[in-house]
Amino acid sequence: QITLKESGLTLVKPTQTLTLTCTFSGFSLSTSGVGVGWIRQPPGKALEWLALIYWDDDERYSPSLNSRLTVTKDTSKNQVVLTMTTMDPVDTATYYCARRGIQGDYFDYWGQGTLVTVSS
């Protein structure tokens, strides 16, 4: 059974750094072809892809947010960590982590999401 769950602070102040952890089970990030992505969704708005990390340590980022994002993995702990700097109220959103599909960069299993609010 494959599961993913996001965790981290749900209230951050403007200019602070957001750190979210995705803890997963049922697959390994050391297996060829596996990846974990981050996607966010502001309230009432569309999905927005943020980042993707692959089994071979390759990382891909949204061009519009590239300078603010870092994604890392800890294979032994089955965790992926997303860091986003210089948070702003417009970054208020539900943040999801999801497993990359076996045949490409789509997402076949998703976490429940965590609502992050940026407010002073």
Added chain:
Amino acid sequence: DIQMTQSPSSVSASIGDRVTITCRASQSISSYVSWYQQKPGKAPKLLIYAASSLQSGVSSRFSGSGSGTDFTLTISGLQPEDFGNYYCQQSYSRVTFGQGTRLEIK
């Protein structure tokens, strides 16, 4: 960046209807398109990948087609549980989602 433009932005249909949602890419993306369904307060659910491959466990009422720049998600024999928001996604160059289509049941 590759832009994905979905249409319509919302649609209302009756039980049993056939519903079609389209997605147009700003450049050719071969068949690197996926489709998701999202219910309120829930995570998205993968329906279709590689433009036309049905994800395991997903009802055969859902089908996808297209290649290049124009893609279609079709729901045949609409059921009450099919309401929600639908998103397309390209993975030809990084990842981009469409703006979504809201499906309401009449």
